[in-house]
Amino acid sequence: MYKYFPHTESDIAEMLERIGVASLDDLYAEIPESIRFDKDYNLKKSMSEDEVRNYFKELGNLNHPLTVFAGGGAYDHYSPSVIGQLIARSEYLTAYTPYQPEISQGTLQYIFEFQSMMCELTGMECCNASMYDGATATAEAMLMAIAHAKKRNKVIISRTVSERVIAVVETYARFHGVTLDYIPENDGVTDKAAMEQMLEANDVAGVIVSTPNRYGIIEDFTGFAESTHAHKTLFIVNADPSAMAVLKTPGEWGADIACGDGQSLGMPLNFGGPYVGYLAASRDLVRKLPGRIVGATKDVDGKRAFVLTLQAREQHIRRQKANSNICSNQSLMALYVTIYMALMGKRGLQEVNEKSYAGAHYLCDKLLATGKFSLCFDKPFLKEFAVRTTLNRETLMKHLEEKGFLAGIPVEGTDDTILFCVTEKRTREEIDNLVSLIEQEG
Amino acid sequence: MKYYNKLIFEISKPGRVGYSLPQSDFGNYSLADLPQTLRRETPAELPEVSELDVVRHYTNVSNKNFGVETGFYPLGSCTMKYNPKINEEMAAMPAFTTLHPRQSEESVQGALRLYYELAQALAEISGLAEFTLNPFAGAHGELTGLMLMRQYHIKRGDLKRTKVIVPDSAHGTNPASAAVCGLEIVEVPSTPEGTIDVAKLEPLLDDTIAGIMMTNPNTLGIFEKEIPQIAKLVHGCGGLLYYDGANLNPLLGRCRPGDMGFDIMHINLHKTFSTPHGGGGPGSGPVGVAAALVDYLPRPRVVKHGDRYAVEGGADSLGSVSGFFGNFGVMMRAYAYILSLGKEQIKHVGELATLNANYVKESLKDCYYLPIEGICKHEFVFDGLLDKSTGVTTLDVAKRLLDYGYHAPTIYFPLLFHQSIMIEPTETESKETLDEFIEAMRTVAREAIDDPEMVKSAPHVTPVRRLDETTAAKNPILRFKDLNY
Structure with missing residues (x-):
């Protein structure tokens, strides 16, 4: 007997009798003997609940949670207490994809709210029910551009997009057979003139840029939509949705597709996941969107209700002709950010950005004042910024970690550059402590 | 309980908030210092609601859902077993x-x-x-x-x-x-x-x-x-x-x-x-x-x-x-x-899942058409009702099961049959739960003969009834802003 198996011995006997076999072994009689597994697994012994707790505690003690001054795609924003408790409701947690809408209005309604709020934040006209993460959402945006263009097989991506995102886009491109080219960076931002030159051959299906970019810089996309659209190329913007509450949105920049990671909307860091990707688009691209999409409708009694719609795009109907292979998404995490956006609302998200901006600029000025740092680029930023240090970067970061700080992320491809991030959670005292430790270095 | 059918946007009132953030004391740094061209032109129309508004809303919305902890969820190929606390x-x-x-x-x-x-x-x-x-x-x-x-x-x-x-x-x-x-x-x-x-x-x-x-x-x-x-x-x-x-x-x-x-x-x-x-x-x-x-x-x-x-x-x-x-x-x-x-219990998962599936299969094959005989593993597929003369389809059976408090099995998959009903009970379900489900499936089969119109118009007691999916796909309304009143 075991707590997750309700079968008594007499249950098993009665059930076997109904089936007409003598033993549980007989249920596996057709499996050739050569491939049967009749040993014990080489696994740990069964643990009681308290033993499981103790084991996890032991593992947890090997971790060192730090005061986070780092972003790079994972941001330490405030998580309201309400959210964790609401998403733990079993009606949400233990349901699956809402295939039976009559008993899934809970899931369908929050997805509709998620789509609505993400459209508001990104300035786009439609959004799907979620993707795995920001990187895979960007790869799917690339595949959308290829599917939309039909006869073009090239996508170009700015070197200022996060290297984590580029790495995933590269993998998808290589196996799908997409030619991926890179728009060079110029002083920390996308080189617009170079992009325009690359578009001249009229063979580019989509252009991918991001804001804030891999250095935290808020890019100016003035004229990008005009340039791309003049060549019938889709304009794709990977954008931090939290920042979109105050920054010019992909929609306002004239983007055809917006994508990115919803983690910045109050989700715990959780060692990198689960997060939630989003993929939003202009209305004319809705039938090219991958994944689940929820629409409003009515039931036979005229009651407003919600339902999975436009399913002819999806793998369970179209198989190899589907827009994507995605089936499971990150639905519960979409609920997480939906509740976050409801709680924070119009004013809260502005305040989060206002405070993150102030903290980041305060830290930046303090770092520059130590004389040990210089700004890499004189460009506007929100909560993340890249600085060069005259100190030994690895030693510095190690020392600060020993004191309990995750002091930024080393920028790949450099040996002296650090990307710092400050959210509204960081206090003046924490920043002052960090800076005074840095002052003692070297 | 009263049926709740509001969207979060519909309970919003300007000026309400549902969060608290610390005071910041960083001096005179302001987003207003960013160039105008980089700043959002119109604010995002997010809801303005209090904390209790949010809690009550998402609690009421959750009540329109069905999960493994609500009831038996025999969705084939999805292995809807108990999720331990x-x-x-x-x-x-x-x-x-x-x-x-x-x-x-x-x-x-x-x-x-x-x-x-x-x-x-x-x-x-x-x-x-x-x-x-x-x-x-x-x-x-x-x-x-x-x-x-x-x-x-x-x-x-x-x-x-x-x-x-x-x-x-x-x-x-x-x-x-x-x-x-x-x-x-x-x-x-x-x-x-x-x-x-x-x-x-x-x-x-x-x-x-x-x-x-x-x-x-x-x-x-x-x-x-x-x-x-x-x-x-x-x-x-x-x-x-x-x-x-x-x-x-x-x-x-x-x-x-x-x-x-x-x-x-x-x-x-x-x-x-x-x-x-x-x-x-x-x-x-x-x-x-x-x-x-x-x-x-x-x-x-x-x-x-x-x-x-x-x-x-x-x-x-x-x-x-x-x-x-x-x-x-x-x-x-x-x-x-x-x-x-652990090593002692994992090895029983497979056989108990297989036992449950075969038990349900054997208990229902006299009223649902079993296209392939023999011992199955964790799941099996019926090709609709045995009696096809009633005009009651697999979709109708699935919808009627909702009235009886079950999640429906996977339907119309695999594509090898026209009326597939794919049932996967999983090892965490008891014989009593299976017996009750079997009884419900048998009742639906009887109803299909006695009162086919009632089965075809099911479900009858769910939060909403059958939906107009055709209009939803023809004229997609995908966000609050596009809803017309």
Whole structure:
């Protein structure tokens, strides 16, 4: 007997009798003997609940949670207490994809709210029910551009997009057979003139840029939509949705597709996941969107209700002709950010950005004042910024970690550059402590 | 209880807030200092609601949902087993939830060890050499697995292999994943007994075949007993075998994909290893490989040197498929499950799931049409009601079951039959629950004869009734702003 198996011995006997076999072994009689597994697994012994707790505690003690001054795609924003408790409701947690809408209005309604709020934040006209993460959402945006263009097989991506995102886009491109080219960076931002030159051959299906970019810089996309659209190329913007509450949105920049990671909307860091990707688009691209999409409708009694719609795009109907292979998404995490956006609302998200901006600029000025740092680029930023240090970067970061700080992320491809991030959670005292430790270095 | 049908936007009132943030004292820094061209022109129309408004709203909305804890959820191919509470408690531990994915290896040894140990446990259960836990879901695991298959051939300079064989009974994600991976799909038919037609497979095998994707037991719940022969043939032509782990549950304790000859597989942690399905996700789709493919696993890879855990990315790796380490929170739940059951209990999962499925099948085959006789594994498929004269379809049966307090089985899949009803009871359900479900299914079969119109207009007592899906697709309304009043 075991707590997750309700079968008594007499249950098993009665059930076997109904089936007409003598033993549980007989249920596996057709499996050739050569491939049967009749040993014990080489696994740990069964643990009681308290033993499981103790084991996890032991593992947890090997971790060192730090005061986070780092972003790079994972941001330490405030998580309201309400959210964790609401998403733990079993009606949400233990349901699956809402295939039976009559008993899934809970899931369908929050997805509709998620789509609505993400459209508001990104300035786009439609959004799907979620993707795995920001990187895979960007790869799917690339595949959308290829599917939309039909006869073009090239996508170009700015070197200022996060290297984590580029790495995933590269993998998808290589196996799908997409030619991926890179728009060079110029002083920390996308080189617009170079992009325009690359578009001249009229063979580019989509252009991918991001804001804030891999250095935290808020890019100016003035004229990008005009340039791309003049060549019938889709304009794709990977954008931090939290920042979109105050920054010019992909929609306002004239983007055809917006994508990115919803983690910045109050989700715990959780060692990198689960997060939630989003993929939003202009209305004319809705039938090219991958994944689940929820629409409003009515039931036979005229009651407003919600339902999975436009399913002819999806793998369970179209198989190899589907827009994507995605089936499971990150639905519960979409609920997480939906509740976050409801709680924070119009004013809260502005305040989060206002405070993150102030903290980041305060830290930046303090770092520059130590004389040990210089700004890499004189460009506007929100909560993340890249600085060069005259100190030994690895030693510095190690020392600060020993004191309990995750002091930024080393920028790949450099040996002296650090990307710092400050959210509204960081206090003046924490920043002052960090800076005074840095002052003692070297 | 009163039926609740408001959207969060409809309870919004300007001026309300649902959060509290600390005062900041950083001096005169203001967003207004940013150039106007970089700032948003019109504010996002997000709701303005109090904390209680939000709590009550999402509580009322949740009441319109049905989960495993609401009732029996025999959704075929989805393995809707009980999601243990201890798993949730472990996944919420701040010693893990506060970790940034870019921290140094030294500061996340516990998280890396958990990742590594779970991967090792999955390798043992699967009979394969090594696992990556990075893929986010089953379909993502399939895609990663197919990339591994291609990378293997590419690294050997065998560039002609661009086709993959997929049985006609396969999950829809199989051909879709192959297409995303740039592979051409060759379909192999099933025999009347529901298994792969080996005679028809053989002529397909040549030096353009990258491999075959199979699930075993297949989507009909039937064990592909010719698998040793299939493995020999596919390997003989230079191809690899991919195992779709969606149907792994009945094999726990009985059979391992690696021993059957599979080279690559994915596991759905949200199916076999009890993590909650979350209304559609997050899942997790770890991918395991035989020794010859280990070097091609995606970055980052978690490895062990002595007693230290490290993060690496090999030169032959296929690349990255995820921003970080995948759905780590889901891995924590799955590992709590494996530790709880341990070697003594995991081995019983498969046989009890199989027992439950066969019990339901045998108890209903006199009123539902069972196209393929014999012992099934974790699930089985009826082809509609036995009595087809009533005009009551599989859709109608599914809808009527909702009235009786059940989630419907998977319907109209697999595509081999016109009226498929795919039932998967899982091992966590008791005989009493199954008996009640059997009685409900029998009642619906009787109602189909006595009062077919009532069944065709079901459900009758759910929060909403049948929906107008045609209008929803013809004129899609996909956000609040587009709703007309």
